Each structure stands twice: as structure tokens, then as C-alpha cells.
Amino acid sequence: MAMLVEDGLLDVGATVLGPASTVEEALSMIETATSDGGLAAAVLDLNLGGCSVLPVADKLASLGVPFVIATGCGEGCDTGGHTEAPLLHKPFDLGRLTSAVQELL
Template identity: 40%
Template sequence: MMFSTLKGRLVFIVEDEYFLAFELKDEFLAAGARVLGPAPSVEQALTLLASEPRVDAAILNLNLGGEMSFPVAEALLSRGIPFVFTTGYGDGALDERYPQIARCEKPTNMQALHAALTTALTP
């Protein structure tokens, strides 16, 4: 699958489901993107994010091992990094602070995720 808008960009993957995390990583690498992560927890995500001065976009799972990823969302927003939430939960799980952030349902549809990331990356 070709995600041309991601070529050369650093995509941060925050996902606790091992196989999905590495499927995402493989898809983005195949598209020519660089990948940071995957980070399986809020703590690891914040540490990785702090270690990288420039991140172009992020995929953020809403629930990381029972912990909501809102602290990571806040860190991404504070740095102006566009991101997309992925979740198996309904609309009610998203905090009202994030009406502008796209949400992709799990199981993850790679084409829908690409479309949402492309929209997020478009100024």
C-alpha cells in the first residue's frame, strides 16, 4: 500500500497491541516513512517523544494497557504534532477536549488510517 504523503516523514506509533504495532510500523516503513516506536505505554510514549526533536505525525491508541493516552495527546498537541486516535471504543470514549482529532476504529483499516493522517498533515 502506498502512503505517498508519509514518505520521508517521522511517524510516531503509540500502540500496545504487539502485532498491530508492528503491522503499522511495517506499513509506514514500506511507504518510505521513518518510524518512532512503537511505544506500548503512556510512560514509554512520553519518554520517546521527549527524545525526538521533530516528529511529523502520530498514531495514538486511546487505551494503552488500561491507561488512557490523554497525557500523550496533550504532549502532541503542545508540540503541534498532528495525530489520529485509534480505538475499539465508541465515540463516547473520546474526551471532549479533542473534537478536532480524527478517530479510526479498530480493527484498523490502513486506507482509512492513511486518509485520516493525510488530512491531519494538511495545513
């Protein structure tokens, strides 16, 4: 699934960093990207390697980086208070994801 998302984002002209398979890896990627000029936007799955991705969402929010949340959770899932982030419920159309990312920019 991550490869399909990456391909879809590349098709609309995005530069893709990742995917990350753990929260620690995602946080490390953010730190590296921040020192290399920053991030424009991100796509987060709420469950990353069996762990909540909310620490990653918190870090992105603190840096002012907008993000889309993709999730297999039903309505009312815990987004850690990140109500400003667009929420896409799986399965979603790749066009909806790329549109959501483009709207963030």
C-alpha cells in the same frame, strides 16, 4: 497489530518511532524526538497498556504535532477534548490509517 501499523506506515514512506507500550515510554519518545528535530505526526491508541493515552495527546497538542486516534471504544469515546484529531474505530483498514496520517501532513 502495532507491527502491521508500522509496516503500513513504512510502506508509504513514513519514518516510524515506536511503538510505545506505556504512556511513560511514549512521553519519553516524544521528548527524545523533540530534541532530535521533532515529529511530523503521530498515531495514538486511546488505551496504552491499560492506561489512558490522553497525557500523550496533550503533550503532542502542546507541541503542535497532529495525531490520529485509533480506538476500540465505541462512538462518543472520551478523546480528552482533542476533537481536531481524526478518530479511527477498530477494526480499521490499514489504508484508512495511512490516508489519515498523510492528510495530517
